[in-house]
Amino acid sequence: HAYSTKEESSARPIGRYPVPNKKDMPYDIVELMEEVEMKTGFLPNVFKAMSHRPAEFRAFFAYYNAIMNKDTGRLSKADKELIIVATSVVNRCTYCVVAHGALHRIYSKQPALADQVTVNWKLADLSDRELAMLEFALAVCKAENITEEHFQKLEAHGFDREDAWDIGMISAFFAMSNRIAHYIDLRPNKEFYTMGRVPQKKKEE
Amino acid sequence: HAYSTKEESSARPIGRYPVPNKKDMPYDIVELMEEVEMKTGFLPNVFKAMSHRPAEFRAFFAYYNAIMNKDTGRLSKADKELIIVATSVVNRCTYCVVAHGALHRIYSKQPALADQVTVNWKLADLSDRELAMLEFALAVCKAENITEEHFQKLEAHGFDREDAWDIGMISAFFAMSNRIAHYIDLRPNKEFYTMGRVPQKKKEE
């Protein structure tokens, strides 16, 4: 059994680089993949695509884990996904907007918000706190100079400087991820498009 | 002895976040810092600034190491620094342009090239191979859609798809680094400004 570069025989491949056969992958990578597949129900294509470079696979997901799964700070899981959606829109990264839009729907239980943010974040049905969070994240995303005023706006909505670091780091990390997705031509799994659309009792939580 | 957040008592701090005292840092981080300081002659401020978050320090430099110090591929050390300078200019990241401009002068022994690339890369005294490499790196840096045509241009100058990945990954990683430097307000060490300016017999090689 192998992770082919084509999702189905007739479809566009998941990316531009070859994906190794599972049996040729290092054991730690297979292990991580199986864990993710178990939890999510399918293996997101970013795992397959990055396995082309095992050392970079490890570095990428270790970094991802350090910032997305840390316990400290005021950012909820839904907050983090919202930052990813809003900043990935700026870079027009189909994979990240579609995949993390799905995760946002799951975590927030708000089925329309990620779609709204994808078109026009300023007009989305967001709280002032969420707007302030995205304003900071987008300033980092656009490589703007970050001034004391930026931090003060966050503080007015209850985010301290450690939260600002978290917001900035997620935005910066996905500035990298979006660009990797571009040169890899990474395609979203079809499952993401429909995840969390219909409000219902979910086991993902 | 501690790494203070101010380089000198009278000067602007090296960044916006506090830098822990050396004695409060995890041992592996101190060890890495001392190794770098030994080799470079001083400790670049990015190490001090990132030590504010040990887990992210480890993830950041492990990733950096995986892409900058790998042995495979056709990119020389000078090539990699050139990519960092050219892309960091787009994001107006003073730290990365100044620090990696210095490293480029050291590795390339060309004292004027990084300064030229900083102002106008298209008019710099670059080979066609270097221009093609930067064109790809800048397309990734600007989050442009990367097409087969981009890869073919690289191939015309001897870069295969694995080299393209390396160029793209360095560009993507510094898209992240530049943005981190912005929200940290990371300042270059003063040593970088003069490194490699005067062509002379160097021990760095």
Add this chain to the structure above:
Amino acid sequence: HAYSTKEESSARPIGRYPVPNKKDMPYDIVELMEEVEMKTGFLPNVFKAMSHRPAEFRAFFAYYNAIMNKDTGRLSKADKELIIVATSVVNRCTYCVVAHGALHRIYSKQPALADQVTVNWKLADLSDRELAMLEFALAVCKAENITEEHFQKLEAHGFDREDAWDIGMISAFFAMSNRIAHYIDLRPNKEFYTMGRVPQKKKEE
């Protein structure tokens, strides 16, 4: 019974201008609304919002009808909705992207395409014919000078000059609609977000 300006008591209003009570509306407007509501299953908010100005309501929907429901030309219903989605993204019009994305899913039976076009049309799973159609529509949308070269590119994909007019006119009409939606602050009905997501036997055809 009246079309209130709030979809639900607790929710953000559908727009910034008051919507008249149904009993105060001119008969022809009520008649059109009831016909649309019957067909669609709900009354899209654009009908409510425009009823604030009966003369402009009539002009707007007469124009819409003249270009969207004409029988001539090579544009399918799905083609027309795709043009609306792609151009409304440029203007960040939440209403038009969400509503016409839904209609595209219904007409095309492709549940992921509108979402892809919303993030990055050039990377969406489109045919060359669809890409050429959107390229022309977007040039008109961005008010670019339209040259003979634009028409020739369309002709290479089977669109003659009358089709070009149709593409251009839909793009131009929604350049207007997107801007009206902005100053009205028109909000999409919640039904649009989930329409056509799950591929199934549909009676809309």
Add this chain to the structure above:
Amino acid sequence: HAYSTKEESSARPIGRYPVPNKKDMPYDIVELMEEVEMKTGFLPNVFKAMSHRPAEFRAFFAYYNAIMNKDTGRLSKADKELIIVATSVVNRCTYCVVAHGALHRIYSKQPALADQVTVNWKLADLSDRELAMLEFALAVCKAENITEEHFQKLEAHGFDREDAWDIGMISAFFAMSNRIAHYIDLRPNKEFYTMGRVPQKKKEE
């Protein structure tokens, strides 16, 4: 007698699409054209160009009439033409800037103002009221998000929310017209260039 697509045998045609012979046009269109020609002294090319599509001709001029010739609201005829000039400049629409610049000169009796607005509206000899009106019109023209602050600025100069709708609708309608003019390659009648240049007793009023 026919409306040819060339103004004079030697000149560039008025547009890219064929204009039917008068005898082949529907009677209501001929009637409208003759009425306009009587009033203006010549037939503006937009009437000729749009007659290529009779249904769209009717929709376009019905809409135009509903917003330009309505009796209500605080916008004078000169105000409306000023909005059209300022927004059509953004879209670089030669026909609309030249034709409506002429109409502005006629209605306002200010022979230099439209030329000033064409180059740099912010520096033109406009009243604060006119500047506020154009600021709103241009925000709509550029498809910016329209916020409560936009409406409040208008209110400070005596424009209520119904006037805001009027300003926004004219701006939106010409966002459409400018784009139609681009794909049709619509050329201004030569009469427009000199209309209203010399201040004199005019019968147009």
Add this chain to the structure above:
Amino acid sequence: HAYSTKEESSARPIGRYPVPNKKDMPYDIVELMEEVEMKTGFLPNVFKAMSHRPAEFRAFFAYYNAIMNKDTGRLSKADKELIIVATSVVNRCTYCVVAHGALHRIYSKQPALADQVTVNWKLADLSDRELAMLEFALAVCKAENITEEHFQKLEAHGFDREDAWDIGMISAFFAMSNRIAHYIDLRPNKEFYTMGRVPQKKKEE
């Protein structure tokens, strides 16, 4: 008798800086002004505004004279004015567009061309030679990198490298003039708006 800073008592001043009384001006400046006034019929405001700084007045008009009144090269007087109009539009310089648009009408005897170029130079009724000339002038105006390809395009329309220098220098000089006009807030004389509008036997030639 003095050149006041206001054209008429009721009007906006011609600029932001005080204009000295004629009797306080150096003799060579008065002499040049009187010569220009004799020839043109009125004194263009740029002469008044620049007299605030006699040394810079002399430098500015000496430079202007060296490039605008030289006898060599293939650029006609109308060509030079066309370059000024097209580049001054980019910088939104009301004075230069209005004043040199007038001079273009006088020299070219084409009353509509400057107005067309002001709105959209690419769609103006220009020869291929004029389009090539403006394309080069605008590349210089926008501070683009100028490559061999730019010179070759000019050569294809009969302009050699010395003509390219002339086009480039006029574009560069007015890049300066436009910016001076901005900080001075230089206003056009009202005479410019109507000059050369009506085709007639002219004595200016």
Add this chain to the structure above:
Amino acid sequence: HAYSTKEESSARPIGRYPVPNKKDMPYDIVELMEEVEMKTGFLPNVFKAMSHRPAEFRAFFAYYNAIMNKDTGRLSKADKELIIVATSVVNRCTYCVVAHGALHRIYSKQPALADQVTVNWKLADLSDRELAMLEFALAVCKAENITEEHFQKLEAHGFDREDAWDIGMISAFFAMSNRIAHYIDLRPNKEFYTMGRVPQKKKEE
């Protein structure tokens, strides 16, 4: 002895246009060149390049002299060079950034500041007075409308309207120079790159 167009036989020429032999140059131009060469230790390439057109050489350096070597006003020599560096970066002019960065290091004795301004002027170690000066200079450089508010910001840092003229004129003059450098393809002398890098007792003062 002649000023060749190549600095060294193997190198890229200093510009695109031929430089005359010294013996064929007008005497006043040779005299000025020799004076500059004596003072600077080498002849900056802009003198060689402009000698291709003696009349324009004289006009250019007379203008330069009138604004750069005037005794009045509050701008120091270092201030003027800082303006040139910051504005020339916007136009990506390698010659002006490199040459005037060197002059700034000499005059200011601050070896790192010009490099910082080249990457990101807002984050450079500048005083509030210098930031205000550059903000005005850059507004002129970008051909923005200059309002009373611009002048008031300068006044808050001790610059009166005559100083504003000086800042604006230097910015405007180098808007011209940068563009000339582009079409000439003017290259910096290699001496500029290292001038003033090492803080030491200098005789330039």
